[in-house]
Amino acid sequence: MDSRQMRYFVALAETLHFGRAAARLHMTQPPFSRQIANLERELGVQLVERSSRHVTLTQAGERFLADSRAVLARFEDACRDARLVAEGQKGELRLGFMMHAAHRIVPQIVSCYARLRPEIRVVLLETTPAEIEHRLLGGELDAAITFAGRPFPRLRTVPVITDHLCLIVPSGHPLAGRDSIVPHDLETEELIAAPATVAPILREAIAGYFEKAGIVPRFRYEPQLQHTIVRLVAARLGVALVPASICDEAVVDVVPRALVAAPTLKVVLSVPVDSNNPAIAPLIDIVRDRKEPAAAERPVTRSRR
Known part of the structure; x- marks a missing residue:
């Protein structure tokens, strides 16, 4: 049994007519009727009662209709979600950051990302700069905001501030x-x-x-x-x-x-070169397009008491 047979049965249950159900699915009636018969044989139950003038669902058919609709709806959701994840519209992004970035940089970037990709779950992990590189290379993080350090061939960086x-x-x-x-x-x-x-x-x-x-x-x-x-x-x-x-x-x-x-x-966004998470690309775009004066351009002179 596969999802096609469920679709055949749902079409029949909704039209209660073999000819109209077959036409809805762009099929001729004989092969469509065989598909319904095969489905009943595989299940070992009668789903519809047939007569020369009427088609009605059995009690087993009513139950199978409800369950088939639920299964097909979940199947459609799964297909849609797979496409959205592949397009970077849905999924999960694990973003690490050093505490120095928590005051201003991270809230601004994450806020922008949440507006752009509301269906992506952003997991934030605050850690020390010394731990970030290890966690990126170990696959614990998809991206991280940290100080620019020595070049590393397995990591690429995008300037932040x-x-x-x-x-x-x-x-x-x-x-x-x-x-x-x-x-x-x-x-x-x-x-x-x-x-x-x-x-x-x-x-x-x-x-x-x-x-x-x-x-x-x-x-x-x-x-x-x-x-x-x-x-x-x-x-x-x-x-x-x-x-x-x-x-x-x-x-x-x-x-x-x-x-x-x-x-x-220099503060950078660091990302593993071999990452295949589509949710990273929008984050990189946000960082690249981000317009903000460098912190070095803002003098710190006033008293804060």
């Missing part, structure tokens, strides 16, 4: 009233930063900022998450150099300040 480092200090700190900061202003400050094992690109940018000035930075605390770093600064346990994009919103007891010759950080 150019971010830059800024300084955050506790409110009332001596540097809170300065419009801009140079490395020597931080020579005696205790710093809070994620370790290189967690955010290697970010840690390299911070270390390089001091190295160019001939200063050895004094790292006191090394939490993994950027949110924790901000809270530790608010608790007056040190100062931190962080991506300016996370300073878009006011944080109580934390004041951002611009750095002179601030190091820049």
Whole structure:
């Protein structure tokens, strides 16, 4: 038995006439009648009662009609869904991102994607930059927003923004009233930063900022998450150099300040080269078409208390 036989029976049940049912399916009556007879033989039950003038459904036929309609409807849904998934209109997209992107970049991109592809389920996974490459190559993620790092032949990247480092200090700190900061202003400050094992690109940018000035930075605390770093600064346990994009919103007891010759950080969308998920293509288009000033172009100078 296959779906065609169900369609034949539904046509007969809806017309209660072999000739009209056959015509609906662009068939002649004899082969159509044989198909119904074959169906009854395979099922081992009588579905219709035939007479020279009337065709009526048996009780078994009534039940088979309801079930056939349900099966055919699900079959049509399955065919439609398969086409939509192949076209990138439906399915699932697993998007990873570092916490630095959670403040502004990810909400904007995901909001745009949801409007463009409402039937695609977006699974968000916040993780550390060091984990993102591993998860992409391991098939756990379809795409990820992270810092641009060393080129990797199995990954392709699309630029998102150019971010830059800024300084955050506790409110009332001596540097809170300065419009801009140079490395020597931080020579005696205790710093809070994620370790290189967690955010290697970010840690390299911070270390390089001091190295160019001939200063050895004094790292006191090394939490993994950027949110924790901000809270530790608010608790007056040190100062931190962080991506300016996370300073878009006011944080109580934390004041951002611009750095002179601030190091820049390129943020990219990273995607496995061999991925066959059609849901990725619309995401790439959104990122490429996205119009936003680079974070490095927006000075961070105002106090946020």
